[in-house]
Amino acid sequence: MGEPTILLELEGIIKEFSSVRVLDRVSFGIQAGEIMGLIGENGAGKSTLIKIISGIYQKTDGVIRLGGQTTEIPDYITAKKLGIGIVPQEFNLINYLTVYENIFLGSELHKGLLLDKGAMRSEAGAQLKMLKMPLDVNKHVSELSVAEKQMVEIAKAMILDARILIFDEPTTTLTAVEVQTLFDLMRKLKQKGVTMIFVSHKLQEILTICDRVTVLRDGKLVSVDRVEDLTTQTLAKKMVGRDFNQVFPDKIDSTGKPKILEVESLSSGSVIKDISFNLRKGEILGFAGLVGAGRTETMEALMGLRKAEKGSVRIQGKTVKIRSAKDAVAHGLGYISEDRQGKGIVMNYDIPKNISLISLKEKYLKRGLIDKTKEDEASEHYIKEFRIVAASKKSQLRFFSGGNQQKVYLSRWMDTDPSILILDEPTRGIDINSKKEIYEFIHRLAEAEISCIIISSEMEEIIGMCNRVYVMREGRMAGCLEKEQVTEENIVFQATGIKKV
Amino acid sequence: MGENKIVSYFRSFRFKDHSLGMAFIILIVIATFVGWPNFLKVRNLTNILRQISYTGIISLGMTLIIISGGIDLSVGSMAAFVGGISIFFLNLFGPTSTLGIVLTFLFALVLGSACGALNGIMVSKFKMAPFIVTLGTMSIFRSLIQYFSNAGTILSVNMDYGKLGSSMFLGLPIPVWCFIIVGLVLHVVLNHTSFGRYLCATGSNEQVAKYSAINIAIVKFLPYVITGFTVGVTAVMWSSRLNCINPSDCAGYEMDAIAAAVIGGTLMSGGKGSIIGTMMGAVMLGIINNMLVMGGISAFLQQAVKGFVIIVAVLLQYNNSNK
Numbered sequence: 001m002g003e004p005t006i007l008l009e010l011e012g013i014i015k016e017f018s019s020v021r022v023l024d025r026v027s028f029g030i031q032a033g034e035i036m037g038l039i040g041e042n043g044a045g046k047s048t049l050i051k052i053i054s055g056i057y058q059k060t061d062g063v064i065r066l067g068g069q070t071t072e073i074p075d076y077i078t079a080k081k082l083g084i085g086i087v088p089q090e091f092n093l094i095n096y097l098t099v100y101e102n103i104f105l106g107s108e109l110h111k112g113l114l115l116d117k118g119a120m121r122s123e124a125g126a127q128l129k130m131l132k133m134p135l136d137v138n139k140h141v142s143e144l145s146v147a148e149k150q151m152v153e154i155a156k157a158m159i160l161d162a163r164i165l166i167f168d169e170p171t172t173t174l175t176a177v178e179v180q181t182l183f184d185l186m187r188k189l190k191q192k193g194v195t196m197i198f199v200s201h202k203l204q205e206i207l208t209i210c211d212r213v214t215v216l217r218d219g220k221l222v223s224v225d226r227v228e229d230l231t232t233q234t235l236a237k238k239m240v241g242r243d244f245n246q247v248f249p250d251k252i253d254s255t256g257k258p259k260i261l262e263v264e265s266l267s268s269g270s271v272i273k274d275i276s277f278n279l280r281k282g283e284i285l286g287f288a289g290l291v292g293a294g295r296t297e298t299m300e301a302l303m304g305l306r307k308a309e310k311g312s313v314r315i316q317g318k319t320v321k322i323r324s325a326k327d328a329v330a331h332g333l334g335y336i337s338e339d340r341q342g343k344g345i346v347m348n349y350d351i352p353k354n355i356s357l358i359s360l361k362e363k364y365l366k367r368g369l370i371d372k373t374k375e376d377e378a379s380e381h382y383i384k385e386f387r388i389v390a391a392s393k394k395s396q397l398r399f400f401s402g403g404n405q406q407k408v409y410l411s412r413w414m415d416t417d418p419s420i421l422i423l424d425e426p427t428r429g430i431d432i433n434s435k436k437e438i439y440e441f442i443h444r445l446a447e448a449e450i451s452c453i454i455i456s457s458e459m460e461e462i463i464g465m466c467n468r469v470y471v472m473r474e475g476r477m478a479g480c481l482e483k484e485q486v487t488e489e490n491i492v493f494q495a496t497g498i499k500k501v
Numbered sequence: 502m503g504e505n506k507i508v509s510y511f512r513s514f515r516f517k518d519h520s521l522g523m524a525f526i527i528l529i530v531i532a533t534f535v536g537w538p539n540f541l542k543v544r545n546l547t548n549i550l551r552q553i554s555y556t557g558i559i560s561l562g563m564t565l566i567i568i569s570g571g572i573d574l575s576v577g578s579m580a581a582f583v584g585g586i587s588i589f590f591l592n593l594f595g596p597t598s599t600l601g602i603v604l605t606f607l608f609a610l611v612l613g614s615a616c617g618a619l620n621g622i623m624v625s626k627f628k629m630a631p632f633i634v635t636l637g638t639m640s641i642f643r644s645l646i647q648y649f650s651n652a653g654t655i656l657s658v659n660m661d662y663g664k665l666g667s668s669m670f671l672g673l674p675i676p677v678w679c680f681i682i683v684g685l686v687l688h689v690v691l692n693h694t695s696f697g698r699y700l701c702a703t704g705s706n707e708q709v710a711k712y713s714a715i716n717i718a719i720v721k722f723l724p725y726v727i728t729g730f731t732v733g734v735t736a737v738m739w740s741s742r743l744n745c746i747n748p749s750d751c752a753g754y755e756m757d758a759i760a761a762a763v764i765g766g767t768l769m770s771g772g773k774g775s776i777i778g779t780m781m782g783a784v785m786l787g788i789i790n791n792m793l794v795m796g797g798i799s800a801f802l803q804q805a806v807k808g809f810v811i812i813v814a815v816l817l818q819y820n821n822s823n824k
Contacts, residue, residue, distance in 0.1 A: 305711065305712065324714070324716070325711065325712065325713070325714035326714045326716065328714070329714045335712070337712055339708075342706070342708055342709075343706075343708045343709055343711075343712040344709060344712070345709065346701075346702045346705050346706060346709050347705065347706070348701075348705055348772055348773055349701070349702065349705070353698065356698075357698070357702060357713045357715075358713050358714050360695045360698060360699075361695050365695065368694065369689070369693040369694060370693050370694065370695065370698065412713070
C-alpha cells in the first residue's frame, strides 16, 4: 500500500460574514475512500465549511483542490457535477412529490421534451436496491418516516455518482436503531469507494464510524487525528478547549422548595398527550427528548400559543386559565423560543425596539406615546448586564451574531419581570463564550428565585445544568430523573425506549 | 460644539439613507427647469397639492396596511360608494342645513371605517388573502353604487356643501389641510404608539409578534379601518368639490395610493414604512404629472410614466434590502 491519494484538499480556507471571520485559515486533506469525521461545537464552523465544499457558500479566501486540481465551486449545481453530494441536516424534500421525483429533482431524465418517468422510476428503484433500501419509489415523501426521508436524501445525493458524500449531522433526528442502519449503509458505500465527510458533535458516533477526525473550534483547525489515537475524553477536550466542568456553574439543589408551577394532563391535538410536571421555586428544570418528542409543543400549549384541549395549570397553588401569550405573560411566564430568527427577534428592529416589544404598554408609555428616552435607558442597562456587543444600540438585529441576538432576546423577556422562564434550546447556534455567559445567567436567575425550564437536545447542557430532568418521548412523558439518575445513558434510554445502543 | 455636530452629521451622511429626500429635491429642480416659470408659481403649487390630496389621504392609510403585510384594492370603489351614499344622506337635510353638512362628514367617516372594517374582518379573523378579499369588495362597492344611483350622477341639493371642498383656509385648500392633518396624526401613530410598534413587528414577522404576546388579529384589523376612515375623508372632499358623485368616480385610486407608499419607501413585503415618505411620494407623483402636462407630453402617456416610476422605486428598494 503506497501513499494514500488525497481526493479533496483544503488550503487556508477563510470565510467572513460581514467582516466577522467564521473560518480562519482551515487546511486539511481528505483521502480517497475514507470516512472523515468533522467535529466541533455549535458555531465552530463545521456547517460553514461543508457549505463551502458543496457550493452553497463562497469562500472569502483559500484554495480547494479536487483530485490535485485547483477547483472553484461557485454554486450547488457545479458541486453536483463535480461529484460532491450532500445529505443536509434539514431535509430538502418536497412532500407532495413521490420518492423517485424527489430523487431526480433538479436532474430529471428527459425523452425529447418530456420527462422520462419510466426510466427515472427504474433507475431510482435500482439505486435504492443497490443501497439496500426497501422503499417504494411511487410513495409520496409525506408518508415516509424521518429515517426513510434521510434514505431518499442519500439516494438523491448518490444518483449522480457522487464521489464525495457529505453527511451534515445525520443522526440528530434518528433513533438508535436507525443510526445503526445508517452506519451499515455508510460502510457499504465505503466498500464501493465513496469518500465521505461525517459531521457531528456526538463523540461516540464519530469514533465508531470514521477513519480520521478533523476538529474545529471557533473557526480554526485544532487537529486531524486517526480515531485509533483518540478516546471520547481526549476528543471532547479538543472540541471544547477546556473541561466541561469549567463551562457549567455549580448545580442548584431546590429539593423541598415550594412548587411554583404544576401542570396536569396537558393535551393538545395529536402532538402531546397527558403531560404532567411540576417546577419548584428557583429550580433549573431540564426537559430532554428527541427532536419531535413534543417538548416545544408542551411549552407552547402552556404559554397559550397552541390550543390545549385538556389539562390544568396551577401557578403558586392557584388554578389559572391561559388562553393567549398575553395571559401567560400576565401570570409571570416567559418563553424563549428555539427558533430565534423565526419566532424571536424582529430582524429590522434595533436593540431598544426589540427589548421593549412585550413590556411596551406596561413600562414605556407616557400619555399614550412611547417614552423613547426611557426605552434607551433600559436597553443600555441590558447591554451592560448581558455584555451585548453592538456597533450601536440603534443598529438592526440582522447584523448581529447569534450570541448577541440571543442576549437581546433574553433581555426582552427579562424586561417582563418573569417568575418562570422557559428557555427552548437557549444556546443553539451560538459561540462557546456566549454559551458560558448564558449558563451563568440562568444560574444567577435561579439564585434570585426565578424558576427556569431548559429544553435542550444537547445532553451535556441538560446534565451540566439540571438537578431534575423530565424526559419526553413521542408526545408523552417518559419519566423524570433526579440527581444521580441524571446521566446520558438514562436519558437516552427513556428518550428512545431502547435499552442500550 | 454645535459646529462639530454639523461636521459629524455630514461626515456620517450616506446618500443611501436619504435617497428619497435626494430624489425629491432633484425632481423639484428638474420640474423648475421644465416648467419655467410657471411651475414655481404659488397657484400651480397649490394646484398640485390639491390634485394629489384626494389619493394622498388614502395613501396614508394604505401605508399602514402595506406595513402590516396586506394590500387594499377596494379604496377607489369604496370612495365612490361612501361619497354617493353620503350625498343621499346629505339630501335628507334640505338645501341650507349646515348641521347636515357636519353630520354628513361624520357619517362618511363612520361609513368608510365600517367598509374598511369589513375588509379587515375577512383578512384578520377569517385569515383570507388581502388581495382576494379587497378585489372582491372592490367589485361589490362599485356595483352597489351603480345600482343605487341607477348609473347616473348623484347630485347634492345642499347649496353650501360645495364650499367645503373648494374653499381655502390659510392659503391652502381644505383637502390639502386634511392630507396634512391626517398625515401628522398617522405619523405619530406609526412612530410613537405601541400600536405602530406592533404593526411593524407583525408586518416584519408575524410569528415573532405572536410569540411576543401581541394580539396580531387586532393589529392586522385596524389598518383597514383606518384606511376606511381616510377613504371617508376623501369621499367627502371629492364629492363636495363637484357637489355630486358619479358612480364611476375615483377609479384607479388604489393604484395612486399604493404608488405613493411604495415611492415613499414602504416595503411591499411589509414591516417597514414611513408616513412622511408616503406624503413625499404622493407629492412627487403630483409633480411628475404636472411636469408632463407643462412639458406638453400626451395625457395618455402619463399613466405609463407613473407605472415606470413605481417599477424603478421597487427596484431600488429591492437592491437596497439585499445589501
